[in-house]
Amino acid sequence: MTSATVEALASGPLFGLPLPELWFALVFGLLGTFLFLDGFDFGAGAIFATLADDEAREAVLSAIGPFWDGNEVWLVVFGGALFAAFPSVYAGLFSRHYLLMFGILGALILRGLAPEMYEQRHDERWQRWWGRSFVAGSVLAPFLLGAFAGNWLVGSPRSLTLVGVVVGVAVTALTVVSGAAFLRLKTRDALPETVTQIGLGAVVAYLLAVVATLGVLAVRLPTGIDALLSVPVIALVAASVALGVGYGVALRRGSNVAALAAAAGLTYGLTAVVAVLMYPSIDPAAGLTVRAAIVSTLPLNLMSVGAALLLPLIATYFAVLYSAFSGPVTADEAY
């Protein structure tokens, strides 16, 4: 890189693009991608708790086996993007919610180790405990992540808040919505009909949790009820209701891909609501706006070039992975 290139990169945003806003959107897009992709793994983990049959449990583990590690990397990339583009927000947010962050990490450790351990031995006690760990990690991780997002939005310095709890419940329900559709798609007849019922119940629970969240936010949000009555928020909530209904219909009909797509829409919709309500702030607790927290022009431009080149590549990797394992898992594909 010549010094002329460096100078050009330091002089202004690339192509005059509104890079701070694009990175704000990207950070939430990455969070949404993680909550959807690893969300169906978490949901599968929650549904695992309802299955007593050994074969059904194995089917759940086989279904998420090749995917969950890659899905979890979206959280790493979310953290990395936040760190690179808004370092002071990354630092402030993560240290403010210190115990919550370690709760999330602990849950992720449990969820990651449990399936590996579960398959190591086939005695009943061992599998019962690792099965419980798997369920606990899979339910706790989305709940705490939701709590984190809720606290972030209202700028609470505390780890346990009412907003945090309702958003946590919403996100957990949402992962079960995704998980049910994913398991239907991947396991066909290996799982009982109850999985569909769980998915339908979860989508109703999710929509109720969204209503509760909006109610609590109307009181707690610094910008008040006006922010909730803005056009994008109303549109996103209306779209969520429509997607929820669509999900139910699709899951009942066995249109599993459509149901999974609806679950994805719901997840990105929820993330978008949080982002829209937060903007133009990015760390309400510290009173930092997107424009104030963004790194300087040179590293921002470099990062933007990197992300623009790499994100399409990553999409290709996921396309290859998911097409290699398309269709239901078969009995001989043990975890």
Next chain:
Amino acid sequence: MIDPVLASRFQFALTTIVHIIFPVMSMGLAPFLIYFTWKDIRGGGPVYEQLRRFWTKIFAISFVVGTVTGIVLEFEFGTNFAAFSTTAGELFGGPLAIEGMMAFMLEATFLGIFVFGRERVSDRLYMVSSLAVGVGTWLSAVWILIANSWMQLPRGYELATENGQQVVHLVDPVAAYLNPRFGYMYVHMQNAAVESVALFMAGVAAYYVYRHHVWGNETENIVFWHKTLKIALVALLITAPLQVLQGDLYARHVYETQPQKFAAMEAVWDTESYVPEYLFAIPTDLSQLTDPRAKELFGIGIPGGASWLASGGDATAEIRGLNTFDTEAPPVAIVFWSFRAMVGMGFWFILLAFWGGYRWYTGELFEDGLLHKALMASSLLGFLAVELGWVVTEVGRQPWVIQGVLKTSEGVSPGLTGSEALITLVGFVGVYTAILALYAYVVARVIRGGPPDADALESVDSSDAPPAGVPGDD
């Protein structure tokens, strides 16, 4: 209540010390697995399929544990070292983000295919997957070490004060990221990973070979263990000498660029020339045993040795003493002993490599019981040497977290309370001990189970689909 600064430092040290084991295992195994996959696909015989499947199991479990412990590491920059993250984010956050996107994504997605997909994808895509996983693990290290080398040797930045806090601004990305330190670190680290895994493979194989040939205890799949031992020995013969030779150049670079760290490695307090290289040293006054400032040393040293190593051949070269620096010295005893133990093991590994190579040449590789025992005893020493090397690197640059720019104590999150830090530290000790124990348990089980039977494999080779009852990879 515990000091949050101290607790954060302990916790981060514990996180990295445990985490590094798993990337070393996966980075070290990667070239072997690529080779096994290539030979297997090109019809190299059932032993290569056994090798691929057996070592993939170890790779997969290492990768999973590496993922969950690695995310913790990334988050701890924010949770525990918020002041560091705010100060250095502009230079440090970028490489971390690119590591996630460029490397971690590549490994984690293709790992799914590599571990679970042999029966589902073509030979070509399977080969590509093994390469993608291997390249991904090695690319990960590139970005992590770019970030780390900048902390050792900060360049290409400008300091500014924003909201009362010092912040680093990137002005020259080439200087910052194409850091001369990076090359030394990367070669040293990657070669160490392959060497550590070669020692591990050799140690495990030596156990079975010893049991079969020396003990006379009939062992299944002995051909597999013969092959493993020979492949590991070849890798060891290449990596062990390289590690010591390149390590010497690296140490010289440290002498030139981080004199305080080098002085700690050699425990030089006052600037001197003709400094001896102590192989062993204790204070003459034993009450000073824990005091690294003890000056009267009884030791066995090579006269002028340290000067000679530092300068690359001049036994009279001057080494700047720790007393001449404005900041307090790093914990000298830890750095001094870690460095010696690491170098000592480095030479031992060379000896092992040549011993094994000589026995192979004389046709007694499978009969030398003493060699087998030495290999078994050394199977984990590569990992220990890696840990000690990182102790030298990271403890040796204290009190700085970014050399000459920011002290570690100033990098800790300002709002962190002692009780919060204590809760997570205690949690960490418990959880990370459990993780280590579980990892050891699983790896030991895989090793005890041995490779899949060669006879069962050949029936897989002859048809596309596995016959019922043949277990999958994992």
